[in-house]
Amino acid sequence: MHSPAAHDRDAEHLGRPVQGWRLRLYTVIFEADTRAGHAFDLTLIAMIVLSVAVVVADSIASVHARHGALLGVLEWGFTIAFTVEYVARLACVRRPWLYARSAFGVIDLLAILPSYLVFFFPGANALIDVRVLRLLRIFRLLKLGHYVHEFRALGMALAASRRKILVFLSFVMLVVLVMGTLMYVVEGPDNGFTSIPVGVYWAITTMTTVGFGDVVPKTDLGRVIASMMMLLGWGTLAVPTGIVSAEFTAARVGERPTTRTCHECLSEGHLPTARYCRDCGAPLPAYRRDPDIV
CATH class of the missing domain: 1.20.120.350 (Voltage-gated potassium channels. Chain C)
Incomplete structure (x- = not known):
């Protein structure tokens, strides 16, 4: 000490x-x-x-x-x-x-x-x-x-899961690029798919279950592909939610962080028992807390 x-x-x-x-x-x-x-x-x-x-x-x-x-x-x-x-x-x-x-x-x-x-x-x-x-x-x-602990908790959960979310988004971009290109080949300009970017735009709106309806497939094969994209969209939306929820659960298992701030790098959210900053390693000030503040 x-x-x-x-x-x-x-x-x-x-x-x-x-x-x-x-x-x-x-x-x-x-x-x-x-x-x-x-x-x-x-x-x-x-x-x-x-x-x-x-x-x-x-x-x-x-x-x-x-x-x-x-x-x-x-x-x-x-x-x-x-x-x-x-x-x-x-x-x-x-x-x-x-x-x-x-x-x-x-x-x-x-x-x-x-x-x-x-x-x-x-x-x-x-x-x-x-x-x-x-x-x-x-x-x-x-x-x-x-000022709100829950905002800090959300930010910490998002920061902790940023690499997983980045990998997930990379997979989504790969899927929409492939499916958009496939729809451009199947439907063609006659059915509104005038370019690959238009096909990718359709794939994004379909996978996210938005479906504006400004570009829709007309052929039977195109509708089959669209159906697959819609079903895939349901599962896709659940992935980032699970990632962030897991980080929230992991954070709640440990002690609740405090508002104590490191005077070297000004980061906050350290545990009551922490003696050094988790970001820069500098010694932390003594933890001061009124017992009636929760």
Whole structure:
């Protein structure tokens, strides 16, 4: 076990605040297993959902005509609040550039940047459509991954199964390429299959059980192939679900990860008993948790 002095030396080496208001602010913002951190996370979740609701409501012409001014004030209020949060995150870490380059840092920046771009470039239609900047505010939903354990669990399950899913998608692409080419040969341009890409498009819509019906086989052999593709699609859709479900099950068998953050690489989700970061190997800070926070 590390002594308190050794722990402080590790913290200084890793660049995290050792004491003072920055350490207290860091504990509230980044480590949610305390009463203050839990309240901060719940407040941010509510603000994220409400801000996205404002953006969605403002996109409705009738609502914008009647309540546009109010929605604009609310939008700027949320933007200022998220800006303060982003600045606070940068201020309470000793390596702000490392956080700014992380995935969550980029998401936090995307959540506030469009509002300021619209403010500074109100007539920037030639540079970028203002409506696109407004829609980019929906990226605030991605901030929920900061605060909801289930989002982190989903991300970890997808990351753990990415190689299996990649192999599965490679197999699917091989199947649709072969079947699309086969349908192009069987049906031909007279029946709408004017090229191999059109055949591949038909194979994708058929395997995914979408079936737009804009391109359909007319010959008996083509219908047999289409029937096989439809049946294959049912089994195909179940494969990625099973892969991700298996990763979820494996994750639930072990201990539940915490919000404790590595001060070297800023990765989180470490187990309560972990002493070193699973990503970079740096020593982790002591696990702090209020007993009434679940």
